[in-house]
Amino acid sequence: QYICYVAYPLDLFEEGSVTNMFTSIVGNVFGFKALRALRLEDLRIPVAYVKTFQGPPHGIQVERDKLNKYGRPLLGCTIKPKLGLSAKNYGRAVYECLRGGLDFTKDDENVNSQPFMRW
Incomplete structure (x- = not known):
């Protein structure tokens, strides 16, 4: 069992796009066939990036x-x-x-x- 810490530069993500951020970080990584098991235990989003989220246009x-x-x-x-x-x-x-x-x-x-x- 191993623990890995990964950091991405914010420039890789479209501002305000939760979908882009999560698919970039989680989506493709969990699809790697070479990995037998993988668990995301923590995700920290910088305040500067959080401020770009405007929320859904309606509910x-x-x-x-x-x-x-x-x-x-x-x-x-x-x-x-x-x-x-x-x-x-x-x-x-x-x-x-x-x-x-x-x-x-x-x-x-x-x-x-x-x-x-x-x-």
Whole structure:
């Protein structure tokens, strides 16, 4: 058993993006197949970086109102494969998920405006 301390320069992270920070620090590291076991025990975020977080633009009630779903948890998924689908196939995957009863789908953090699927 080993303990490792890792520090990242703040310039690596998009200001105000919790998603970018966590996927950069945790997401890809936990996917390393060479690691048999890994546990994150502490995460310290500098105050200067915390100040860049503005919070969500609205709360869960707005989401429930948009979806017209109340009194139960909202259920969603991330579309897979996360990269490589054409816009048509990506749309089809979203359609099938929603038609099957999910409330929402979410893009994987690695999905961006790619030459074969522009935003």
